[in-house]
Amino acid sequence: MIGMLDDDFEYFYQRAGFGPRLDAVSPSQHQIESYRRKLPSKLLSYWDTYGFAGYRQGLFWMTDPDEYAEVLNAWIYGTRFYRQDEYSVVGRTAFGKLMVWGRRTGFSLNIHCPLGIIFPHEDSIEMSDEEGDFQVETWLSGMQKSMLDLPDVDERPLFERCLSLLGPLGREEMYGFVPALAMGGSKRLDRMQRVNAVEHLMFLAQLTEPTVMLDINKEAGRLGL
Structure with missing residues (x-):
């Protein structure tokens, strides 16, 4: 049993059932x-305590941003997010959903690579050290299996x-649709394969321009809600 750094990680690891840790690299x-x-x-x-590792049998991975820098650049190049902030991929799912931290904007992007969709989420909060730590703690302690899984066509x-x-x-793999959905593939179990994550996500980025969804928080602020 690994030691618990704080109550939030303990909740994530034990009570939310994301342990044990897999393939940790320091x-x-x-x-x-x-x-x-x-x-x-x-x-x-x-990172210092647990390394970059998988959790919940590989459903979620805490990632090395260096390994995903080119992937991230490929997905946001040509969008309004490119050079808007200093972004880092800090987590991903088994299916290639990327969780992105912005230096100024916090957890402000989720990129659903198999679907080719970017979900922005920007708060109008000054990103202090305390706010950054709070977002990370709630990111882990609030994580649920259902929000990480991917539904099939049914x-x-x-x-x-x-x-x-x-x-x-x-740690270098993901489950990917073959052929990719952008190439006419279907969201079916028999169309899934184990693939190299970085290579597959780079490939998906070349297939189509991502769809950027409405930022609900920003729109609510614009409307004064």
């Missing part, structure tokens, strides 16, 4: 320090069935 202290002003201190503490969650049919993922 970042160097140099890498941690290189992100000191880009990411919240709480997230860097989690709205049935895929992860457990992929795990049973295809086997567990390594």
Whole structure:
């Protein structure tokens, strides 16, 4: 049993059922320090204590942003987000949903790569050190299996069935549709394969321009709600 750094990680790991940790890789202290002003201190503490690893049998992965920098650039290039903030991919799902932190805007982007959709979510909160740590703590403690899974064409969650049919993922792998949905593929279990995550996400980025959804928070602020 690994030690619990705080109550939020304990809730995520034990009570929410995301443990045990899989395929952990420890970042160097140099890498941690290189992100000191880009990411919240709480997230860097989690890196230092637990490394980059998978959880909930590989449904969720806490990622090394360096490994996904080119992927992120490929997905936001040509959108209004490109160079709008200093973004880092800090988490992903088994199906290639990327969770993106902005230095100024916090957890402001979710990129659903298999669907080719970007969901922006920007709060009008000054990103203080305390607010950044709070967002990271609530990100983990509020994580639920249902929000990470992917439904098939019949709205049935895929992860457990992929795990049973295809086997567990390594840290560099994901479950991907073959052929990709943008190429006419179908959201069916028999169309899923274990693929290299970075290579597959780069491939998906070349297939279509992403659809950027309405930022509900920003729109509500514009309307004075």
